[in-house]
Amino acid sequence: xxxxxxxxxxxxxxxxxxxxxxxxxxxxxxxxxxxxxxxxxxxxxxxxxxxxxxxxxxxxxxxxxxxxxxxxxxxxxxxxxxxxxxxxxxxxxxxxxxxxxxxxxxxxxxxxxxxxxxxxxxxxxxxxxxxxxxxxxxxxxxxxxxxxxxxxxxxxxxxxxxxxxxxxxxxxxxxxxxxxxxxxxxxxxxxxxxxxxxxxxxxxxxxxxxxxxxxxxxxxxxxxxxxxxxxxxxxxxxxxxxxxxxxxxxxxxxxxxxxxxxxxxxxxxxxxxxxxxxxxxxxxxxxxxxxxxxxxxxxxxxxxxxxxx
Amino acid sequence: xxxxxxxxxxxxxxxxxxxxxxxxxxxxxxxxxxxxxxxxxxxxxxxxxxxxxxxxxxxxxxxxxxxxxxxxxxxxxxxxxxxxxxxxxxxxxxxxxxxxxxxxxxxxxxxxxxxxxxxxxxxxxxxxxxxxxxxxxxxxxxxxxxxxxxxxxxxxxxxxxxxxxxxxxxxxxxxxxxxxxxxxxxxxxxxxxxxxxxxxxxxxxxxxxxxxxxxxxxxxxxxxxxxxxxxxxxxxxxxxxxxxxxxxxxxxxxxxxxxxxxxxxxxxxxxxxxxxxxxxxxxxxxxxxxxxxxxxxxxxxxxxxxxxxxxxxxxxxxxxxxxx
Ligand SMILES: Nc1ncnc2c1ncn2[C@@H]1O[C@H](COP(=O)(O)OP(=O)(O)OP(=O)(O)O)[C@@H](O)[C@H]1O
Ligand SMILES: [Mg+2]
Numbered sequence: 001x002x003x004x005x006x007x008x009x010x011x012x013x014x015x016x017x018x019x020x021x022x023x024x025x026x027x028x029x030x031x032x033x034x035x036x037x038x039x040x041x042x043x044x045x046x047x048x049x050x051x052x053x054x055x056x057x058x059x060x061x062x063x064x065x066x067x068x069x070x071x072x073x074x075x076x077x078x079x080x081x082x083x084x085x086x087x088x089x090x091x092x093x094x095x096x097x098x099x100x101x102x103x104x105x106x107x108x109x110x111x112x113x114x115x116x117x118x119x120x121x122x123x124x125x126x127x128x129x130x131x132x133x134x135x136x137x138x139x140x141x142x143x144x145x146x147x148x149x150x151x152x153x154x155x156x157x158x159x160x161x162x163x164x165x166x167x168x169x170x171x172x173x174x175x176x177x178x179x180x181x182x183x184x185x186x187x188x189x190x191x192x193x194x195x196x197x198x199x200x201x202x203x204x205x206x207x208x209x210x211x212x213x214x215x216x217x218x219x220x221x222x223x224x225x226x227x228x229x230x231x232x233x234x235x236x237x238x239x240x241x242x243x244x245x246x247x248x249x250x251x252x253x254x255x256x257x258x259x260x261x262x263x264x265x266x267x268x269x270x271x272x273x274x275x276x277x278x279x280x281x282x283x284x285x286x287x288x289x290x291x292x293x294x295x296x297x298x299x300x301x302x303x304x305x306x307x308x309x
Numbered sequence: 310x311x312x313x314x315x316x317x318x319x320x321x322x323x324x325x326x327x328x329x330x331x332x333x334x335x336x337x338x339x340x341x342x343x344x345x346x347x348x349x350x351x352x353x354x355x356x357x358x359x360x361x362x363x364x365x366x367x368x369x370x371x372x373x374x375x376x377x378x379x380x381x382x383x384x385x386x387x388x389x390x391x392x393x394x395x396x397x398x399x400x401x402x403x404x405x406x407x408x409x410x411x412x413x414x415x416x417x418x419x420x421x422x423x424x425x426x427x428x429x430x431x432x433x434x435x436x437x438x439x440x441x442x443x444x445x446x447x448x449x450x451x452x453x454x455x456x457x458x459x460x461x462x463x464x465x466x467x468x469x470x471x472x473x474x475x476x477x478x479x480x481x482x483x484x485x486x487x488x489x490x491x492x493x494x495x496x497x498x499x500x501x502x503x504x505x506x507x508x509x510x511x512x513x514x515x516x517x518x519x520x521x522x523x524x525x526x527x528x529x530x531x532x533x534x535x536x537x538x539x540x541x542x543x544x545x546x547x548x549x550x551x552x553x554x555x556x557x558x559x560x561x562x563x564x565x566x567x568x569x570x571x572x573x574x575x576x577x578x579x580x581x582x583x584x585x586x587x588x589x590x591x592x593x594x595x596x597x598x599x600x601x602x603x604x605x606x607x608x609x610x611x612x613x614x615x616x617x618x619x620x621x622x623x624x625x626x627x628x629x630x631x632x633x
Contacts, residue, residue: 216509
């Protein structure tokens with residue numbers, strides 16, 4: 001899965017989220033093409049004005065959203081508990097929730113749980129920040145300048161086509177198995193969705209609006225801040241969300257291969273020692289951390305959309 | 310006769326209740342006065358901001374425009390010669406798709422002609438010429454900005470913040486959108502968006518004002534109000550105005566001269582088929598017999614049966630001197 005080329009990986013990213021969480025076409029026609037090449041990003045239906053005055057439906061109520069979202073996880077947990085304690089599946093294949101909990105407590109007491117979570121999160125954040133920053137800059141260059149497009153697009157397209165795992169041996173040779181190689185790999189993972197989506201979105205900013213901006217004397221940087229940037233904000237945010245999912249994906253890839261700490265290491269190490277409870281623990285932690293960081297970007301998205309769109 | 314009473318006549322002709330008509334016409338009269346006030350005040354601020362641009366003459370010389378298409382070039386405009394005096398209002402009429410917007414865009418430097426040249430004040434029009442302001446056929450408002458901020462986009466760069474805010478408030482008041490200053494474009498109607506777009510163009514206070522069907526999306530009554538508003542602003546701040554419209558009456562009410570674009574048989578590209586000098590001073594009596602004759606002639610030129618024959622009105626083929 002991790003070695004899929006970057007195009008398909010974007011799809012993976014999209015699947016990581018609930019599809020409705022990724023909003024590309026917030027400005028309606030203005031940026032609906034924004035996803036351009038990341039065509040797998042489904043434009044959400046236009047967010048209707050959430051009934052001020054109109055009677056609020058059940059699905060619009062906050063408590064229902066929270067309760068509704070919790071139904072399946074709770075059901076899963078119950079089924080898991082039932083199946084593992086009833087002896088239907090041996091605990092060596094499916095540890096009970098309690099065993100996973102105890103494994104967590106055990107690791108926490110040794111001071112490893114916090115360390116692993118912290119180091120993995122740190123890698124993701126640093127790699128994501130670097131990759132997304134480069135992605136924004138290069139995406140802007142390619143999306144705004146015809147020359148940048150001509151010079152950079154083919155090369156970046158080719159690099160994007162390299163399966164992510166192909167980088168690993170090279171990165172390890174060049175940078176060793178310390179932090180650098182992992183962070184670079186994660187940055188590569190975060191770079192491409194941002195670059196691709198931002199470049200496409202900038203290229204497709206409504207030409208009518210651009211012309212109006214120019215007709216009223218805007219050019220260069222002023223045109224960028226007044227028209228192009230606000231027009232692509234929704235796309236930029238969905239790009240960041242995809243990039244964050246990618247960053248977690250690449251983190252595990254990096255840690256599976258060469259590391260002595262982190263959740264990916266916990267996975268390999270437990271696999272080698274047959275500690276299935278810890279494998280479960282690592283997977284659950286990855287799910288929770290991924291969801292939490294995504295929710296963070298989601299909050300930022302809500303703010304930005306209210307401000308810009 | 311005042312415009313207000315002309316509206317009253319139109320309204321009663323449309324069979325409205327007398328009381329309603331009276332109310333409407335008096336409110337129109339009120340708008341007119343406040344519009345005139347505001348326009349005068351607008352002059353005050355703009356001079357203060359030292360961005361007041363005197364009206365400039367516009368020359369279109371042998372303009373032609375061909376668009377590349379799969380089946381070779383397609384000539385849209387051909388041999389358009391037009392001298393517009395400073396401060397003149399010229400209306401461009403013509404059937405849909407004949408190239409009115411294209412001509413306007415060429416005059417504003419938004420498009421380049423394939424033949425001929427466009428000049429403002431004797432100088433070639435530059436790309437996105439700062440001497441002109443455009444009111445587009447579609448409102449083209451920035452969806453993430455409030456109505457007020459969209460109007461502010463039109464302000465000349467040199468305007469100070471405070472003067473700008475005042476000017477925007479005044480313009481919004483003028484186009485009747487003061488209450489909607491804080492709304493987003495998607496929260497206002499099509500006609501309101503179009504008025505915002507007009508206010509944005511007016512905010513520029515340009516030497517040349519290019520308006521592409523600025524009142525197309527407005528209801529009949531608002532349209533009349535906005536026409537009067539445009540005349541008031543023009544009286545206070547005489548820019549050269551090039552106005553594209555589909556509405557023959559609007560052209561006759563507003564313009565010094567009406568240009569009719571159309572096709573000659575067997576040749577590609579639209580040319581000026583008629584130039585009509587509109588007699589009388591503005592504001593004109595919307596119901597005068599003289600205008601009715603011109604109206605019939607223009608409708609005829611547009612290929613619409615006028616149901617009668619117009620006599621005694623000359624069509625000028627040479628360009629007359631201004632003022633007429
Ligand atoms: N960018 C373009 N590329 C190709 N053809 C164009 C372009 N712009 C305009 N045209 C063509 O030029 C012709 C005139 O267009 P224009 O928009 O000037 O018409 P118009 O007179 O303003 O029509 P309407 O009254 O419907 O607005 C049309 O046939 C149109 O197809
Ligand atoms: Mg047009």
